[in-house]
């Protein structure tokens with residue numbers, strides 16, 4: 001299988017760097033082909049801006065969505081964007097690995113998503129009608145591919161438990177897992193999260209690698225998070241709210257998981 005690991009940490013000798021090296025080796029040993037987009041090493045440009053298309057008039061009003069659509073259709077995207085899209089097309093599974101920074105992904109990775117997920121590539125695809133509101137949330141360009149987050153946090157597991165002060169980790173990761181991965185069609189596996197990184201020593205590092213290795217070995221037979229599909233009846237269209245009889249009394253993120 002082809003696996004793309006998109007990795008965001010500025011220090012190769014970090015815990016994240018060591019976990020990334022371990023993951024790449026484990027996947028290769030299992031016979032997979034691996035590509036790594038090491039965003040800091042690539043000096044990835046995080047900010048979406050007019051220079052992302054190569055043929056625009058400097059004085060034209062910049063509309064980020066439309067510009068992205070036109071550049072994608074005309075083949076005038078910045079080459080760094082097109083290269084990452086090719087990697088996504090090639091991949092059977094995508095792993096996003098990052099330290100949790102301010103309750104989200106590092107800006108450089110957010111910028112990868114913003115720029116690589118072009119209009120027509122990751123969104124704005126499929127028919128929009130009163131029965132089908134675009135190919136998204138269970139359908140889309142990434143359908144058939146799997147995705148998984150590998151995340152490290154300074155906070156303890158209890159800080160991210162259902163009543164923990166930081167909010168439940170599944171809620172914090174929801175915009176990434178549901179919004180950035182499920183939306184364009186990925187099947188999203190439960191995340192691999194390493195908490196309380198300040199308390200890492202050789203023994204814990206070794207057991208963490210063992211657990212991560214197991215998750216990588218199981219990449220193809222782990223059940224994905226059962227997010228609800230948009231176009232198969234759970235939601236009214238075009239309001240895109242859950243029908244009253246679906247998960248009555250459940251609100252917020254949890255309602256969108258079967």
Ligand code: FAD
Pocket residue numbers: 009013014015016017018099100101102103104152153154155156197198199200201202205
């Ligand atoms: P490192 O700092 O590189 O290492 C962590 C520990 O692991 C160290 O003790 C190190 O000695 C040890 N280690 C490293 N490599 C190995 C190895 N090969 N073998 C054994 N031990 C090793 N945390 C939150 O919970 N929520 C937040 O919102 C949040 N926001 C943040 C925002 C910013 C801007 C920053 C800088 C940090 C934030 N943090 C937050 C903390 C952050 O998530 C952790 O610092 C990060 O996850 C640790 O990962 P690292 O790769 O940087 O670890």
